[in-house]
Amino acid sequence: xxxxxxxxxxxxxxxxxxxxxxxxxxxxxxxxxxxxxxxxxxxxxxxxxxxxxxxxxxxxxxxxxxxxxxxxxxxxxxxxxxxxxxxxxxxxxxxxxxxxxxxxxxxxxxxxxxxxxxxxxxxxxxxxxxxxxxxxxxxxxxxxxxxxxxxxxxxxxxxxxxxxxxxxxxxxxxxxxxxxxxxxxxxxxxxxxxxxxxxxxxxxxxxxxxxxxxxxxxxxxxxxxxxxxxxxxxxxxxxxxxxxxxxxxxxxxxxxxxxxxxxxxxxxxxxxxxxxxxxxxxxxxxxxxxxxxxxxxxxxxxxxxxxxxxxxxxxxxxxxxxxxxxxxxxxxxx
Numbered sequence: 001x002x003x004x005x006x007x008x009x010x011x012x013x014x015x016x017x018x019x020x021x022x023x024x025x026x027x028x029x030x031x032x033x034x035x036x037x038x039x040x041x042x043x044x045x046x047x048x049x050x051x052x053x054x055x056x057x058x059x060x061x062x063x064x065x066x067x068x069x070x071x072x073x074x075x076x077x078x079x080x081x082x083x084x085x086x087x088x089x090x091x092x093x094x095x096x097x098x099x100x101x102x103x104x105x106x107x108x109x110x111x112x113x114x115x116x117x118x119x120x121x122x123x124x125x126x127x128x129x130x131x132x133x134x135x136x137x138x139x140x141x142x143x144x145x146x147x148x149x150x151x152x153x154x155x156x157x158x159x160x161x162x163x164x165x166x167x168x169x170x171x172x173x174x175x176x177x178x179x180x181x182x183x184x185x186x187x188x189x190x191x192x193x194x195x196x197x198x199x200x201x202x203x204x205x206x207x208x209x210x211x212x213x214x215x216x217x218x219x220x221x222x223x224x225x226x227x228x229x230x231x232x233x234x235x236x237x238x239x240x241x242x243x244x245x246x247x248x249x250x251x252x253x254x255x256x257x258x259x260x261x262x263x264x265x266x267x268x269x270x271x272x273x274x275x276x277x278x279x280x281x282x283x284x285x286x287x288x289x290x291x292x293x294x295x296x297x298x299x300x301x302x303x304x305x306x307x308x309x310x311x312x313x314x315x316x317x318x319x320x321x322x323x324x325x326x327x328x329x330x331x332x333x334x
Contacts, residue, residue: 009207012189020185020243021267027297028266036276037298039283043068046122046170047282048163050074050104050156051131053084055246056182059275060128060282065094067283070122074102074113074159075131104131104155105141107324114162123170126282127163129156129181129216135205145323146198148205152212156181157219158324164234171233176289179223179236180281183216183294185243188304190214194315197323215316217294217303222313224292235291237281238303242296243267244274 047064051057052073061071065088075081081099088097102113117124132152141150160179171177190210193199199208220238227234245268280298281287294303306312321328 009189009191009204009210013186013206013210016185016189017243024242024269025267037280037284039067039279040285041068042125042283045125046070046072047126047128048072048074048117048124049128049130050102050159052128053077053080053099055271056241056244056274056278057128057130058084058088059272060130060278061097062088062092063275063279064126064282065097066092068094068096069126070096071098072117073097073099074104075099076101076103076105076109102159104159105143105147105151107143107155107158110155110159111162114159117163118166124163124166125170125175125177127160127167127177127179128278128282129160129179130278131155132182132212134209137205138199138203146200146203146208148208148212149197149199149215152209153215153219154320154324156216157320158326160223161324161326167234168232173233174288175233176291177234178282178287179220179234180278181216181220181236181238182278183213183220183238183240185240185296186210187213187217187307190304192218192306192312192316194312194319197319214304214307217307218309218313218316219320221292221307222310222317225310225313227291235287235289237287237291237293237295239277239281240294240296240301241274241277242269244269244271246271246274 042064047069049057049061049071052061053075061073064071073081073084078101085097085099089095100113100116103109133147136147139147141147143150145154167177167179186209190213192211192214217238220236223236227236277295277298281295293300295301318328
């Protein structure tokens with residue numbers, strides 16, 4: 001890693017984080033907050049939420065289950081997953097929550113998860129790509145991918161593509177199936193290096209994390225383009241949860257950890273608040289048939305300019321297909 005280049009992505013990530021925190025504080029200090037929206041029941045619908053055992057994912061699963069949805073938690077810890085199922089069943093009086101093992105850092109595990117899900121012969125109306133790692137030290141997944149790019153992005157890229165047929169079959173003209181992918185404001189300062197997606201030349205955990213979040217936005221826009229082109233009753237949107245008080249901060253500098261411990265109650269969103277935009281995208285009638293949006297605080301927001309680069313979207317998609325070993329669906333779309 002270049003000692004000269006390393007601070008640049010670090011400063012960018014902390015700068016954008018500070019801006020988001022200040023925005024959240026102003027929002028919190030407003031004299032009146034709008035009441036929480038009331039969503040229609042979701043009886044008979046099925047959802048998958050990656051990373052649903054903790055944090056934002058847990059709150060997402062709990063709210064969807066409370067609305068009557070059958071929710072499958074996809075996670076890499078059997079113990080945490082089953083404990084989450086137990087707690088959600090107690091809190092919601094819903095038995096429609098279950099856990100299936102899925103390690104997004106393993107292409108083999110993702111394929112096995114999809115096989116187990118398909119064996120249930122059930123539809124899929126909502127897929128929430130929520131799981132992720134943040135600022136981990138340089139290390140690789142079992143398939144040899146840099147962990148941020150491999151788990152945050154490629155894992156969800158493969159999972160979504162393997163479940164697309166089921167989503168297409170489950171969506172209808174009046175009730176589209178929905179794909180919701182969780183990115184973050186760090187995508188605004190992310191740089192996508194197509195010639196070095198694995199950050200081999202110069203590794204920065206901040207740069208790699210921001211790149212993975214930008215890749216998720218580019219992926220969502222290209223996915224919506226493909227879904228629209230083939231007339232599928234499926235929509236794809238990307239959400240920004242804000243700066244949320246979760247366990248993701250274990251790899252930040254100790255000074256940041258101390259500051260977070262002292263001030264999170266005021267500056268950070270709770271996991272429940274962080275999940276609100278994901279839930280909105282998953283079940284709100286206002287989002288019926290609406291795709292290709294970047295959502296923040298339950299509102300459509302402009303993403304980074306580079307995310308709208310259609311050539312970059314297509315090039316990333318094609319390269320991602322090669323990396324995970326699937327056919328390039330975009331080549332068959334006029």
